[in-house]
Amino acid sequence: MSRIHTLNARGNVMLAAIRNYYSWTDEQTFKEVQRFHQDFLQILSGKGISYDELRTALTPQTIKHEAAFLFDEDRCNPDCIAPGVDAADALFKLLPAKTTHSILGGELIGDDKDEIARRLLAEKAVVAKDLNFKHPCFCYVLYVNNLSSETLVAIHEGLNAHSGYLGYVPCTYASLTKTFVTMGLVNLAIKRRNIVILGHEDDRPNTENCNLHLHDYTALGLEIRSVQSMYFGVFLSYKPEQLLLQETDDDLEIAIRAMSKEAAPLIDCTVLIEDKKFEYLTTAKDGKLALAGVGHMTKNELEEAIRFKVRSNYLYSLDWRDVPATAESAGYRGSYFNIMLEFPREGGEPERVTVALEFMPAGKVLRVVTMT
Numbered sequence: 138m139s140r141i142h143t144l145n146a147r148g149n150v151m152l153a154a155i156r157n158y159y160s161w162t163d164e165q166t167f168k169e170v171q172r173f174h175q176d177f178l179q180i181l182s183g184k185g186i187s188y189d190e191l192r193t194a195l196t197p198q199t200i201k202h203e204a205a206f207l208f209d210e211d212r213c214n215p216d217c218i219a220p221g222v223d224a225a226d227a228l229f230k231l232l233p234a235k236t237t238h239s240i241l242g243g244e245l246i247g248d249d250k251d252e253i254a255r256r257l258l259a260e261k262a263v264v265a266k267d268l269n270f271k272h273p274c275f276c277y278v279l280y281v282n283n284l285s286s287e288t289l290v291a292i293h294e295g296l297n298a299h300s301g302y303l304g305y306v307p308c309t310y311a312s313l314t315k316t317f318v319t320m321g322l323v324n325l326a327i328k329r330r331n332i333v334i335l336g337h338e339d340d341r342p343n344t345e346n347c348n349l350h351l352h353d354y355t356a357l358g359l360e361i362r363s364v365q366s367m368y369f370g371v372f373l374s375y376k377p378e379q380l381l382l383q384e385t386d387d388d389l390e391i392a393i394r395a396m397s398k399e400a401a402p403l404i405d406c407t408v409l410i411e412d413k414k415f416e417y418l419t420t421a422k423d424g425k426l427a428l429a430g431v432g433h434m435t436k437n438e439l440e441e442a443i444r445f446k447v448r449s450n451y452l453y454s455l456d457w458r459d460v461p462a463t464a465e466s467a468g469y470r471g472s473y474f475n476i477m478l479e480f481p482r483e484g485g486e487p488e489r490v491t492v493a494l495e496f497m498p499a500g501k502v503l504r505v506v507t508m509t
Contacts, residue, residue, distance in 0.1 A: 139188070141174055141455040142195040145374040146391040148323070151367055153387035166394035171457070174395075177368045180343045184362045186334065193283045194239040194327050195375055196453045197477050199489040199509070202284040203308040203377065205318045206296065207262065208277040209270045210244075213301035221277050222351045224301060228279050229328070229357050231295040233288055237329045239375035241280040243322040247273030254317070261314040264304040265297050277301075280308065280322055282375055308377060310487050311479055316379040324374040325350070333359045336369030343368075378451050378477065389452065393496070396455040397472040401498040403447050408440040408494075410505045415439070418508055426480075426490075426508070443492055443505065446476050454493075472496040473506065 146152050152173075156166050181188050193201070206228060210220035217223035221242060232238065247254040254273040262268060270276040284292070289305075296302040308315040327334040333354045337347040346361045348354060354361060364373070376388075385404060393400050410418075415436045418426045426434060434442075454475040461468045473495050479487040493506040 139174065139178060141170075141372070141395055142188070142192050143372070143374070143376060143453045144170070144392055144395050144455060145324075145371055145376055145388070147376055147386070147388040148374065149370040150387070152371060152391050156391070163394050163400040164398045166391070167396075167398045167457075170391065170395040173368075174372065177364070177372050180364050180368060183343070184346070184364075186329070186332070186362060191237065191327060191329060191334075191373070194237045194329070195373070196475070197378065197489075198283055199477070199491055201282070201309075202286060202289050203280070203282045204284060204289055204292075205306040205308050205315075206279045206281070206292070207258075207268075207303040207305060208279070208299070208301040209303055210275045210277050210301065211271060213277075213299075218351050220301065224277050224279055224299075225325075225350075225352045226357075227296060227299045227302070228281070228292070229352075229354070229359070231292045232281075232328060235330050236283070236288065237327070238281050238283050239327050240325050241278075241319070241322040241375065241377070242325045243278055245273035245276045245278060245318065246321045257314040257317050258306065261312060262304050262306050263293065265293065265302055266304070268303055270303070276303070278318060278322060280319060280377065282377075310489070311378060311380055313380060315377065316381075319377040319379060322377070324369070326354075327373055328359070331359055332362055334369075334373060335361065335363040336366035336373075337363040339365045339367050341365065376451060381448075392452040392455060392474070396457045396474060397496055397498055399498040401501045403503070406444075406447075406496075406501045406503045408443045408503045408505065410436055410440055412436075414505060442478060443476070443494070443503070446478055446492075447503070452476060472498075478508075 152170065161169065178188055208220065208224040213220035213223040245254055251273045255268065258268050293305055306314055306318050335348060335350065337349055341347060343364055346363045348361050385402060389403065393403065419434065452474045456473040458473065459470045473493060476492050478490045478492055480490065481487050491509050495504040495506055497504060
């Protein structure tokens with residue numbers, strides 16, 4: 138089976154609704170999600186796209202940045218068909234030719250007085266002009282991931298000339314502002330070098346490539362590739378991490394069953410860090426926690442930090458491994474996934490760590506495999 142970089146049942150209810158309607162067992166859910174993913178891979182391959190080359194656009198990267206670029210719709214080009222099109226055109230012109238990104242878009246949400254929106258933005262935004270939008274619903278957001286430090290600065294400086302550009306919210310690290318800004322966004326596209334990947338209608342065959350957006354990507358020299366929205370929405374939708382404290386939801390439940398024929402509530406699972414692994418992580422000169430400056434953590438504290446993070450309902454790199462035994466080696470079978478941890482550091486940005494875990498439902502154990 139192929140690794141599923143990300144699976145979106147947070148903003149896409151299709152899999153959860155079908156699972157509920159047909160009363161799928163855990164094993165049926167596993168088989169159907171895996172079959173659906175294999176169909177998707179064939180579609181991408183037929184369009185000359187490598188799924189693995191999209192990984193950096195579909196999963197958070199520890200050494201790359203994410204940002205939400207803000208535009209005042211009232212100050213965008215009035216001659217453009219829509220403010221979002223004007224903003225997207227300006228952004229895409231500044232994205233490097235050889236890079237890969239997910240781009241999300243939408244408007245801010247807010248109450249009548251929009252006090253929460255303005256307070257949160259004031260805490261985090263890097264302001265180019267001001268934050269004097271009329272109402273949050275008139276503040277258009279374009280969210281981009283997998284940005285180098287240099288590219289982020291170049292985009293910010295390049296957008297300064299745009300009449301509607303207000304500034305950006307740094308979204309590399311977790312914050313209430315990041316959660317607020319991303320709550321109303323939808324996935325627009327993936328840019329992979331000179332190709333832009335979009336979703337199209339489910340009744341349009343996947344042999345076609347169609348741009349349903351008002352934005353003219355071909356005018357920027359980009360080639361259009363599109364897949365049916367049911368595939369795009371589930372497998373090509375990046376999910377910015379948010380500060381959610383639910384014990385479970387559809388996104389988490391489907392993710393568990395996408396990598397395992399057996400399921401157990403993750404909230405009931407204990408985290409296991411083997412003693413030798415913990416010693417290496419905290420004391421070796423190249424151990425990740427030692428490098429992060431948090432080598433003082435106890436094993437119980439680290440296990441609890443991982444267990445708490447699992448509650449944030451973002452699992453990625455979902456991997457079901459079933460390797461048969463051969464004369465040269467023993468076979469193995471297991472379910473694996475990744476999460477992202479952040480450790481605060483005095484006088485600097487948090488240290489981000491990718492934790493790879495083995496899901497062992499029979500014993501309700503999450504075993505730490507690596508931390509990178």
